[in-house]
Amino acid sequence: MKRRSFLKSAAALLPVAGFDPAAFASLPGSDSSTHSQFIGAGQDRLGETHSRGYSSILFKVLPRETSNGLFVIEHMNLVNGGPPLHKHLHQEEYFYLISGEVRFAVGDRRLTLHPGDSILGPRGIPHTFAAVEGKPSRMLISFSPAGKMEEFLRDTAIPNPPVQDAAFFRRFEMELLGPSPFAG
16 A cells, blocks of 8 residues: 555544544645645634634634645634734734724724725734724734744633733744724
């Protein structure tokens, strides 16, 4: 039996054995980075659920599928609220609004995005966002390179997340700069 066929057969048995197949996606010989992956509307890449309290998050492209070059998420049902003002030390963050309205602060700029609008949060530039009250929004966000953003979201998009102070942000190569100018 060829190695690739064996790996596919073994992977099919992982759920039966109680293992998460995603844990083995980056093994040598895995097809995850050489074939395109279809993820349906409203679906997470691994079938998981994540929430930051102000939105549900779907993982669309995982860092391990792009040699850590890209991480893409979708914010669903983004309501009033958003992350604190922060900056990334090593990655750009690109935002594309699908529906609703979202207020952004990027550096000294303040603007409201509408469906089809996008904005780049360059590395080292303070930024944050918040949905316009009463208008649930949907937005794609990509991080390049992916850095530690998947780990950050896994650690914070859970019930009762840890305190997200300056030291916590530093663990994920970000700098916490203060509350969002849209808070309150």
